[in-house]
Amino acid sequence: xxxxxxxxxxxxxxxxxxxxxxxxxxxxxxxxxxxxxxxxxxxxxxxxxxxxxxxxxxxxxxxxxxxxxxxxxxxxxxxxxxxxxxxxxxxxxxxxxxxxxxxxxxxxxxxxxxxxxxxxxxxxxxxxxxxxxxxxxxxxxxxxxxxxxxxxxxxxxxxxxxxxxxxxxxxxxxxxxxxxxxxxxxxxxxxxxxxxxxxxxxxxxxxxxxxxxxxxxxxxxxxxxxxxxxxxxxxxxxxxxxxxxxxxxxxxxxxxxxxxxxxxxxxxxxxxxxxxxxxxxxxxxxxxxxxxxxxxxxxxxxxxxxxxxxxxxxxxxxx
Amino acid sequence: xxxxxxxxxxxxxxxxxxxxxxxxxxxxxxxxxxxxxxxxxxxxxxxxxxxxxxxxxxxxxxxxxxxxxxxxxxxxxxxxxxxxxxxxxxxxxxxxxxxxxxxxxxxxxxxxxxxxxxxxxxxxxxxxxxxxxxxxxxxxxxxxxxxxxxxxxxxxxxxxxxxxxxxxxxxxxxxxxxxxxxxxxxxxxxxxxxxxxxxxxxxxxxxxxxxxxxxxxxxxxxxxxxxxxxxxxxxxxxxxxxxxxxxxxxxxxxxxxxxxxxxxxxxxxxxxxxxxxxxxxxxxxxxxxxxxxxxxxxxxxxxxxxxxxxxxxxxxxxx
Numbered sequence: 001x002x003x004x005x006x007x008x009x010x011x012x013x014x015x016x017x018x019x020x021x022x023x024x025x026x027x028x029x030x031x032x033x034x035x036x037x038x039x040x041x042x043x044x045x046x047x048x049x050x051x052x053x054x055x056x057x058x059x060x061x062x063x064x065x066x067x068x069x070x071x072x073x074x075x076x077x078x079x080x081x082x083x084x085x086x087x088x089x090x091x092x093x094x095x096x097x098x099x100x101x102x103x104x105x106x107x108x109x110x111x112x113x114x115x116x117x118x119x120x121x122x123x124x125x126x127x128x129x130x131x132x133x134x135x136x137x138x139x140x141x142x143x144x145x146x147x148x149x150x151x152x153x154x155x156x157x158x159x160x161x162x163x164x165x166x167x168x169x170x171x172x173x174x175x176x177x178x179x180x181x182x183x184x185x186x187x188x189x190x191x192x193x194x195x196x197x198x199x200x201x202x203x204x205x206x207x208x209x210x211x212x213x214x215x216x217x218x219x220x221x222x223x224x225x226x227x228x229x230x231x232x233x234x235x236x237x238x239x240x241x242x243x244x245x246x247x248x249x250x251x252x253x254x255x256x257x258x259x260x261x262x263x264x265x266x267x268x269x270x271x272x273x274x275x276x277x278x279x280x281x282x283x284x285x286x287x288x289x290x291x292x293x294x295x296x297x298x299x300x301x302x303x304x305x306x307x308x309x310x311x312x313x314x315x316x317x318x319x
Numbered sequence: 320x321x322x323x324x325x326x327x328x329x330x331x332x333x334x335x336x337x338x339x340x341x342x343x344x345x346x347x348x349x350x351x352x353x354x355x356x357x358x359x360x361x362x363x364x365x366x367x368x369x370x371x372x373x374x375x376x377x378x379x380x381x382x383x384x385x386x387x388x389x390x391x392x393x394x395x396x397x398x399x400x401x402x403x404x405x406x407x408x409x410x411x412x413x414x415x416x417x418x419x420x421x422x423x424x425x426x427x428x429x430x431x432x433x434x435x436x437x438x439x440x441x442x443x444x445x446x447x448x449x450x451x452x453x454x455x456x457x458x459x460x461x462x463x464x465x466x467x468x469x470x471x472x473x474x475x476x477x478x479x480x481x482x483x484x485x486x487x488x489x490x491x492x493x494x495x496x497x498x499x500x501x502x503x504x505x506x507x508x509x510x511x512x513x514x515x516x517x518x519x520x521x522x523x524x525x526x527x528x529x530x531x532x533x534x535x536x537x538x539x540x541x542x543x544x545x546x547x548x549x550x551x552x553x554x555x556x557x558x559x560x561x562x563x564x565x566x567x568x569x570x571x572x573x574x575x576x577x578x579x580x581x582x583x584x585x586x587x588x589x590x591x592x593x594x595x596x597x598x599x600x601x602x603x604x605x606x607x608x609x610x611x612x613x614x615x616x617x618x619x620x621x622x623x624x625x626x627x628x629x630x631x632x633x634x635x636x637x638x
Contacts, residue, residue, distance in 0.1 A: 159569060246569075
């Protein structure tokens with residue numbers, strides 16, 4: 001099956017032509033934040049036409065367009081429910097109609113982290129596993145779930161896509177989601193600069209180099225022994241581990257897959273979380289194995305294939 | 320359908336004969352903690368024979384024996400996986416064999432809080448709702464879930480029964496479950512005496528009356544304006560509210576039902592939690608309504624009926 005996949009972020013859109021478990025072509029559209037999605041649609045069309053042409057096909061030769069979107073998505077109605085302003089006009093836009101009219105193919109949309117989990121389940125770290133939690137540690141924290149081989153979506157499409165917003169510290173930081181002390185507020189790429197700047201001793205730390213602190217710098221300076229970097233790294237690891245404990249209690253997975261750019265430091269992250277859950281979770285059947293994601297930025301592209309299959313099943317069931 | 324129901328606690332066992340949505344007879348077996356369950360079985364038999372006789376039936380006239388048990392239970396295999404020592408010999412005991420041999424009827428066992436949710440869904444606060452989270456605030460905190468009209472159980476029977484152990488304060492208290500800072504460790508009947516005793520100013524508080532602090536005293540003294548009682552009450556409300564936010568994000572319920580003895584103060588508890596979730600949860604479809612449980616201690620008894628129906632379906636499916 002050939003599918004066109006979009007992996008939409010806040011500052012760029014990854015585009016791909018996928019055939020089964022292979023990427024035939026990939027491209028990228030970059031822009032500055034909070035764009036109008038409507039204004040971007042012609043740019044997306046152009047890029048998809050370029051990519052399909054490069055592999056000798058038309059967009060309409062694909063089975064469909066699969067979109068991973070950074071927000072709360074109702075796959076069953078192809079609706080963007082919320083993206084906290086990542087795109088100025090995301091919720092309410094009829095991408096399905098646009099896809100059908102412009103590309104001649106049906107569209108399926110899902111939360112970006114859910115689509116990455118679909119990819120990892122299809123041909124990645126979660127292949128062969130039916131009960132999986134996936135954490136994506138990046139600008140935000142994605143927390144997505146599969147139980148019994150199916151994505152958990154819930155009555156209003158929120159379940160299994162907002163695990164990064166589970167509370168870990170009830171007296172913690174305010175989050176843009178409205179929550180207080182959720183994992184994303186405490187230890188994500190978007191909040192790390194502020195967390196670091198306010199950390200006791202930051203002024204004298206090697207992290208204080210004029211740039212906003214990112215995870216790459218944090219793990220590098222911690223590895224070099226900077227005491228403040230070590231403290232902040234420990235705090236982030238602790239936040240992620242506590243979040244994994246709650247997700248494991250909530251969904252009872254066999255494995256927990258962790259992805260995102262910070263997993264360059266998986267040699268530190270995986271053992272910490274595995275050790276924490278082994279010792280601090282009331283799971284008497286055993287403990288889920290903590291595994292690094294395998295597909296990196298390609299996970300959501302590849303998840304487009306199972307998503308499109310599910311969308312076709314859904315259309316068939318609707319008659 | 321007539322069912323014999325047991326609601327097993329750490330210090331007593333409630334017994335009932337149930338017909339559909341009515342209790343025909345109830346009884347209670349009291350004892351001190353950590354008893355041998357095996358030693359209690361003859362006492363349970365005697366009480367069930369007494370109750371059935373009182374309504375003119377034999378135990379074997381019932382469709383089955385439904386047990387709500389305080390621990391992690393695998394309903395599908397009728398196995399007690401863990402009860403953290405509530406009974407000295409709970410896990411591993413063959414209650415099903417005992418029931419068949421002694422009472423002549425099949426047995427079904429489920430986590431006590433899950434069975435209470437079944438009851439509230441059957442004829443209580445959750446009637447007609449298919450997506451429900453239920454919190455039971457008592458000695459421990461039960462957190463159970465129904466999605467799409469079915470109990471959430473997960474791959475290893477843990478999911479949807481340990482919601483009281485979701486982390487709310489990652490630097491908080493150690494829990495007997497092995498967790499750190501879970502809701503039960505922070506604000507349950509079992510930990511409240513210690514939380515209160517260590518609270519700043521406790522010595523001068525009206526809570527300091529020689530007895531271990533319980534929720535009844537806490538809410539009474541807070542209502543009278545004792546400043547320490549007010550602070551601790553606020554902390555407990557905050558813990559429960561943060562736990563509800565995480566459970567609502569995790570399972571996407573239409574309603575959250577709250578039960579347990581402390582709900583004598585539901586006039587304080589319900590508005591606090593409703594207000595918290597209205598303002599601090601990333602739920603864009605709307606917010607779940609927070610409702611008090613309706614059935615009190617009878618919830619688990621009544622849950623025995625749907626549990627027995629499900630057990631019969633399971634036996635039929637197994638062939």
